[in-house]
Amino acid sequence: MQVSDLTFRLKLLFIGFFSPLLILVGLLLSAPYWLKSSETYQKSDIAVLEIANTWPTKKNLKAIVTLSSRADFKKLILVIREDKLQNHVFSPLEVESKIKEQLVTQGLSQNLLSSLLIQTSKMGDTDEASKNLLKIAVSDNLVSILLLCREYETKRVLGTYRKTLASLPIKVTAYGFPSEVSGSNWFLTEDGVREITGEFVRYLYSYIRGIL
Numbered sequence: 001m002q003v004s005d006l007t008f009r010l011k012l013l014f015i016g017f018f019s020p021l022l023i024l025v026g027l028l029l030s031a032p033y034w035l036k037s038s039e040t041y042q043k044s045d046i047a048v049l050e051i052a053n054t055w056p057t058k059k060n061l062k063a064i065v066t067l068s069s070r071a072d073f074k075k076l077i078l079v080i081r082e083d084k085l086q087n088h089v090f091s092p093l094e095v096e097s098k099i100k101e102q103l104v105t106q107g108l109s110q111n112l113l114s115s116l117l118i119q120t121s122k123m124g125d126t127d128e129a130s131k132n133l134l135k136i137a138v139s140d141n142l143v144s145i146l147l148l149c150r151e152y153e154t155k156r157v158l159g160t161y162r163k164t165l166a167s168l169p170i171k172v173t174a175y176g177f178p179s180e181v182s183g184s185n186w187f188l189t190e191d192g193v194r195e196i197t198g199e200f201v202r203y204l205y206s207y208i209r210g211i212l
Contacts, residue, residue, distance in 0.1 A: 031200045032183035037154040041175040044146035046136075047073035050129055050157075051080045051095055058102070060177045064148060065106040067175065073146050076108070077136075078115040079129045092117055124202070126157050127211050130164035137170055144171040151176035152196060156203045159212040 049056065049064065056064075067073060078099055080092045090098070096115045104110055116136075118128045133145065145165070149157045154176040161172050179195065186192035206212045 028197065028200060029187070031196050032152060032181070032186055035152040035155055035196070035199055035203060036176055037158050037174055039158075039173060041072070041146055041173040042144065042171065043072050044144035044171070044173065045073070045140075045142045046075045046077055047146040047148055047175075048077050048079060048129070048133060048161075049148040050125055051078055051099060052125055055095075055099070056177070058106075060148075061099075061102050061106050063175075063177055064103065065108045067146075067148075068108050068112060072175075074112070075114065076103075076112050077133075078113070079125070079132075080115055080117055081125060082117050082119055124160075124206065124211065126160045127164070127206075130161045133161070134164055134168070137165060137168055142170055144173070147172065147174040149174060149176060150195075151179040152181075152199045156199065156206055156212065160206060163212060 047064070047067065064076065068076070078096060080095050082092055100110070100113050100115075103113065116129070116132055118125065118132055120128075136142070137145070145161065147154075147157050147161060154174045158172065158174045165172060181189070181192040181195055186196045203212075
């Protein structure tokens with residue numbers, strides 16, 4: 001085999017295999033910088049908090065109460081799956097009761113709280129939640145919605161809701177709870193790798209399925 005033929009085949013191998021791999025690694029390493037939204041949240045008619053397998057921390061709940069005290073939203077809707085959460089230990093009603101109790105203890109008025117049960121969806125909780133919020137938005141004539149989510153979820157969650165509610169004149173913004181994971185050292189801890197790679201996969205899945 002001539003040297004020129006070997007060089008040509010190596011170039012094809014690099015272009016066909018290594019280049020996409022390097023691009024994927026580059027996207028993953030830079031994920032923290034484009035997974036979160038840089039937009040500023042706005043005061044809204046309602047705030048929406050999805051309760052997934054990971055419950056909001058006390059710090060996050062305190063942030064919600066602070067937002068309420070500043071009148072950044074008039075009503076808080078807790079979105080809870082109908083199936084059991086937290087390793088199938090707590091029922092939806094138990095989840096609702098515990099989260100509401102913690103919020104009221106932190107200082108949030110009971111009158112501002114309501115909940116929405118959603119079914120498990122193959123397209124994801126956020127997609128199902130946004131479809132249910134579409135019905136509420138129409139019936140209640142909502143003008144604005146504030147999404148409460150983790151910092152690195154904001155872009156995916158915001159994009160999903162905006163696409164679902166695109167037919168309505170509703171302003172949708174998001175408040176991201178600050179993460180303890182830094183964009184420059186997330187790969188140094190197990191929790192950081194789990195948080196960023198997990199959200200990276202969810203974002204790609206949502207994009208490929210056309211949810212975003």
